[in-house]
Amino acid sequence: MKVMIDLCIVPLGVGVSLSPYIAACEKVLSAAGLKTALHAYGTNVEGEWDEVFAAVKRCHEVVHELGAPRITTTIKVGTRTDRAQSMEEKIRSVQAKL
16 A cells, blocks of 8 residues: 655754754665655655555664664654555645645
8 A cells, every 4th residue: 555654753862963863764765765755844755555664663773773762753644545646746736726
């Protein structure tokens, strides 16, 4: 099943600069072959359910390996069965109405 998620991984106990941890997670998502769109407070991810959630698990593993003792993650999940839709199509749909 195809899924789109909005992923926000926040390492705790590592100081105020989180970009090294986010960059490491972005590399995990890229290596998994998933379509992503980084934004200011997270990353949109598109792909097959099992691959997306395996990559989220790997992100947690990598961030812990980098020294984060705790991680809090927020995930919004969207699926649909009526038709296929990409992240870009969702954005274009809204922009067309502006």
